[in-house]
Amino acid sequence: MAVILEEAMRGWMADHQGLREQIAERGVDRFFSVLVPAQPPTPAQLERALASARDEVFAALSADAVLDGLPNPPTGGGAREALRSSWLSLNPAWSVPAPPLGRGLSVPRLAVAAAVGSLLGMMLLGGLLNLTLGLRGVGMLIGAPGGAAAAMYSVGKLAESKALRFTLKSLMGVAWTADLLGATALGFGAIWGRLVGFGLLRRVLVYVGVVSLLAFTRGSTQYDVQAYRTTVRDLIRQAVDCSALLLCSLSAGRVEAPATAALDTSLARAIQELHRCDAAGLPTAAESVLLEARRMGLDGVSVPPHFVLASQAVRPRLRWSPELAQHYRPFGLIEDGDTVIVEDEPVIVNGNVLEKGLVRKQRS
Structure with missing residues (x-):
């Protein structure tokens, strides 16, 4: 059986090589669309570009058409979502080096x-x-x-050439100092006479020309965009191949949808009333659902909901610590002491964490 699955996975990878190439190119285009053209990217820009490219690739690889074409495709929406969730949690982090400057x-x-x-x-x-x-x-x-x-x-x-530029600057400094001292000793009348004779004027023009040349040839920080694009393309192509192989492997393991939990009668009634009510009765019906949730022990719903507040509440900020890892899962690299923004609150029933919330690092 294992041999059959391995052959099926090889065949699927070979048949979808063109699709993987297209997805990799879309990721590369998305990566460079975030960066400023012809300017060296900053670490923050690289992080945003990498996250954007990763989202683009993951969305393309986990499309319904791709999942339905797997050697052992998931049956039903629940199995498809379970496969996506397992695949996203097992995907390794992406990393792209900064371009050489x-x-x-x-x-x-x-x-x-x-x-x-x-x-x-x-x-x-x-x-x-x-x-x-x-x-x-x-x-x-x-x-x-x-x-x-x-x-x-x-x-x-x-x-x-630093040596050549230093030599030109030194020669020009010595010549300019000599002319300045000589002109000071001669006085203003002699300076005017030498300017009329074009002797001093020619040297001044030479000085201006050398200074302009040094300023014109002062290099700025540059990087080879095409070479860096090739490097990024190779890394994203490898990541796409690994992610596709992981997706194919998980599908062969027959990821099944989780069993449907029994729905409380009162909660089911409140949900039905919420579905049937009109727009004016939405706050009342929603409050009934929240009351049933509190009765069942769901934490975090005792405060007034956002839709009854005068202004939209700001998402809470927390200081990350190992204790928070029991209730939240980090998005990206978060170290102890970092300020994090709560994207999703955890689902806690009677003190038991059914599903962790999501936090991301606050960028200054």
Whole structure:
């Protein structure tokens, strides 16, 4: 029997390989839709993107059409929900590494450098060949790509070489200090005369050009989006395969719907009255159901319900501790002392916890 089930699972995985690929791509698209394009993601953004991609994948894998196509599909809505619940609780946590970051020039700056280098290449090489051989057109044709390549290579080297940038800054600092001291000693009249003669003015323009070049080639934090997308795609594809195999394995174990508990007569009557009442009588009928629940020992329904309050109540905040784990299950990684928000209250009857509530970590 085990061999038959194993063969059936292999066949199902092979037949649905295309579906898993599509689900993985949907998860990748959902992951990057949360991030800001062309900007390195923060840890909080990565966490939100991973949770969003995980929800997308889980919703697609647990769709009714997928569950009905399993080798041993669940029969009935109760068995289907039981299978989903078991599968979600056993799925391992997802993790995606942060992208490797580095300093480099942005695409617009590289484009500007290529354009300026192309113009300079055409002017220099075109003028040189025109003076020597009379071939201005050939010089411009060769000088355009050559100048663009040389400019991009130069600004790239200047952006990544700390020694070269330090040398330029040091030389410019020494030259600027010498000119400043000399100009101060000569006086304002001599400075004006040297500016008229273009001697000092040319050096000032050179200083401005070097400063502008250093500022232009100052790199910013960059990361390879396509390479990171490939990494994320591989990790999500592996997670989808593991989740699909786990789902197939659980379905082979014949997850049955839990047995229906006997419904109290008075509670059943109150539920029927709630179903039959009109809109104006909803608060009264709902209060009758709550009274029956309190009579049966259900905790947490003694306070006035939210629908009779003047304003919607704020979800309670708690400080997470090992004692709270007896009544709540955490969503995500929660450590001792973290502030958590109560998403669902636990179901407690006569002091017995029938179902734990749900809490999530409060993000500052």
